[in-house]
Amino acid sequence: xxxxxxxxxxxxxxxxxxxxxxxxxxxxxLVPGDALPSVRKLAADLRISTNTVARxxxxxxxxxxxxxxxxxxxYVAENPVSFLKSERVRRLRPYxxxxxxxGTQLRLDPREIMELVQQELDALEEVNERTGDLERKTR
Amino acid sequence: MNELAIWSEKLxxxxxxxxxxxxxxxxxxxxxxxxxxxRNGAGKTSTIRMLLGLAKPTEGRGTVLGFSVGREQVxxxxxxxxxxESKALYGNLTPRELVRFTRGFxxxxxxxxxxxxxxxxxxxxxxxxxxxxxxxxxxxxxxxALSQGADLLVFDEPATGLDPVxxxxxxxxxxxxxxxxxxxxFISSHQLSDVEQIADxxxxxxxxxxxxxxxxxxxxxxxxxxxxxxxxxxxxxFPEALLVAAEGxxxxxxxxxxxxxxxxxxxxxxxxxxxxxxxxxxxxxxxLVRMEEQCxxxxxxxxxxxxxxxx
Numbered sequence: 001x002x003x004x005x006x007x008x009x010x011x012x013x014x015x016x017x018x019x020x021x022x023x024x025x026x027x028x029x030l031v032p033g034d035a036l037p038s039v040r041k042l043a044a045d046l047r048i049s050t051n052t053v054a055r056x057x058x059x060x061x062x063x064x065x066x067x068x069x070x071x072x073x074x075y076v077a078e079n080p081v082s083f084l085k086s087e088r089v090r091r092l093r094p095y096x097x098x099x100x101x102x103g104t105q106l107r108l109d110p111r112e113i114m115e116l117v118q119q120e121l122d123a124l125e126e127v128n129e130r131t132g133d134l135e136r137k138t139r
Numbered sequence: 140m141n142e143l144a145i146w147s148e149k150l151x152x153x154x155x156x157x158x159x160x161x162x163x164x165x166x167x168x169x170x171x172x173x174x175x176x177x178r179n180g181a182g183k184t185s186t187i188r189m190l191l192g193l194a195k196p197t198e199g200r201g202t203v204l205g206f207s208v209g210r211e212q213v214x215x216x217x218x219x220x221x222x223x224e225s226k227a228l229y230g231n232l233t234p235r236e237l238v239r240f241t242r243g244f245x246x247x248x249x250x251x252x253x254x255x256x257x258x259x260x261x262x263x264x265x266x267x268x269x270x271x272x273x274x275x276x277x278x279x280x281x282x283x284a285l286s287q288g289a290d291l292l293v294f295d296e297p298a299t300g301l302d303p304v305x306x307x308x309x310x311x312x313x314x315x316x317x318x319x320x321x322x323x324x325f326i327s328s329h330q331l332s333d334v335e336q337i338a339d340x341x342x343x344x345x346x347x348x349x350x351x352x353x354x355x356x357x358x359x360x361x362x363x364x365x366x367x368x369x370x371x372x373x374x375x376x377f378p379e380a381l382l383v384a385a386e387g388x389x390x391x392x393x394x395x396x397x398x399x400x401x402x403x404x405x406x407x408x409x410x411x412x413x414x415x416x417x418x419x420x421x422x423x424x425x426x427l428v429r430m431e432e433q434c435x436x437x438x439x440x441x442x443x444x445x446x447x448x449x450x
Contacts, residue, residue: 007336010417012356044315047307049172049339051318052356 001036005046013048017056022065025076028128036066036074144169144291144323145190147201147208152185152194152347159185161347162199167325167340172318174338174355175327176424182347183327184224184295191221191293204291217245220289222280224296230269234262234279238286247288256282259308273300281309285316292317293325298333310337335420343424350427355420362418363398366391369410377401383426393418393426 001024005016024030036042039057043050057074060066067077103113145167152160160182167173177183188194190203192212201208203215228237234257242248257264260278268276277300284292292313298306314337317324328334334341335355342352351358365380368388377394380401384391390410394401402412418426 008332008419008421010359010362010419010422012359014356015360040315040319043319044311047310047314047336049318049337050314051171051339055356 001030001034003042003046005048007048013052014056014059017042017053018059021056021060025065027124030076032076032078034076036076038072038074142169143167143202144171144173145201145203145325147186147190148199150186150189150199150201151197152182152189153197154185159347160189160196163344163347163349165201165342165349166352167323167342169323170318170321171340172313172324172337173326174334174341175325175344176329176331176334176341177327177344178329178428181329181344183344185347186344187221187293187295187325187327191215191219218290220284220287220292222277222284222292222294222297224299226273226276226280226299228268228276228279231267233265233267234271234282235264237268237279237283238264241283242286245287245289249286249288252286252288253282256285256312259312260305274302274305277301278305285312289322291323291325293327295327296329297326298328298330306333313337331421331424341420343427345428345431348431350431351423358423359417359420361396361398362423363394364391364414364416364418364422365394365398365402365405365412366414366416367402367405367410367412369405369408372405372408372410377404381430383430393430 001021003017003020005013007013009016021030021036036057037045039050039053043053046053057066057068061068061074064077064079066074068074099113099117103110103116108116143166145165147163147165150160150163150165151158163182163186165186175183175186185194189196190201190208192209192215195209204218206214206218208215229240232240238253242250256262260282262275262278262282263271266275268279271279277297281294281297284294297309301309310333313324318337324337326334326338338355340353341355341358343350367390369390370388372390377397379396380392380394382390383393392401398415402415405412
């Protein structure tokens with residue numbers, strides 16, 4: 001797994017890690033059962049404190065995205081998203097707001113904005129299907 | 140207090156004519172990479188020297204790894220590796236001889252570490268120290284510190300003279316072999332970027348006083364710029380928000396906590412909130428230092444001039 005963090009940005013480093021792991025999972029690049037690098041390995045690769053990586057893994061585990069087995073190895077969980085619908089909506093709302101504000105600012109009408117979101121959803125699905133095919137072929 | 144690697148309470152150091160350290164209270168947890176950041180002359184080196192028993196505090200007290208500063212100096216020095224700002228060692232000895240000379244002082248010394256790090260850092264082991272470049276001298280000091288098996292490693296401006304590749308190698312060693320093993324790293328520096336990369340805790344010091352001490356990710360989660368436009372914007376009852384710039388109807392605030400709530404309050408009072416943006420450590424550092432230096436009650440306008448405004 002390759003991650004990239006930018007410590008000079010205003011976004012907390014552990015959040016950058018969480019976002020990228022979630023993105024890889026959403027795009028099918030990481031699938032349930034895949035092993036993640038150890039805290040120490042990832043910290044050394046990224047030159048960031050082990051405590052920062054541990055915090056990201058703990059958050060992801062609490063959210064049901066990852067699971068750590070006895071012995072300390074960490075894997076992508078079987079059913080990644082398990083919160084209540086209301087919680088999921090709460091988390092997504094800021095992004096939805098940003099899309100609405102930016103879109104309006106750029107003088108796109110609501111239909112065009114929705115279309116863009118739909119295209120992104122389609123693209124994700126396509127990637128998912130392709131990775132699925134690839135896996136079936138390799139197995 | 141014992142779970143802290145370094146603890147101090149109202150530490151003061153007065154040199155003739157200068158109050159170098161002015162009531163510094165530090166709390167450095169064990170097992171973290173702590174960045175001790177400040178401008179030149181902010182009091183970083185004086186603080187370190189007092190903590191390690193190399194200078195006597197004028198006032199205040201502290202502990203290092205649970206041992207009392209001043210009274211249990213030997214216990215502290217046995218368990219602490221220290222690379223000073225000057226990076227000076229015996230000039231006519233080679234690094235190999237310096238290793239042989241140093242190893243006897245430390246019960247937990249590791250020759251294996253010497254072999255590993257002298258290779259990773261590419262140190263010419265058989266040239267006299269005095270004939271080495273500044274960068275190589277720094278590397279020898281780092282090598283000796285890393286090989287002591289210390290529980291606490293204190294570095295004062297460790298990157299002096301090092302090229303970016305060596306800095307990167309050094310950071311990797313710190314993460315993997317020091318913090319990764321639960322030991323504590325305390326790096327004093329005015330170079331924000333290297334420290335920002337590995338530090339999970341930071342303390343910002345200026346004029347001998349601590350401006351801020353917290354987990355770096357928490358600081359980044361909480362500090363925000365809030366820019367807004369509106370007439371008669373409130374001098375609100377938000378203690379965590381500071382007006383740093385004003386131009387016509389436009390206002391720029393530094394908010395230390397609860398920025399969203401503050402923005403909502405501004406909106407309620409009729410302002411248009413343009414943006415709530417995260418701040419990098421560099422921005423936070425500059426804003427806090429400039430405020431500390433310029434802020435007297437009632438001269439918000441001058442702070443406004445000092446903290447860059449980008450309207």
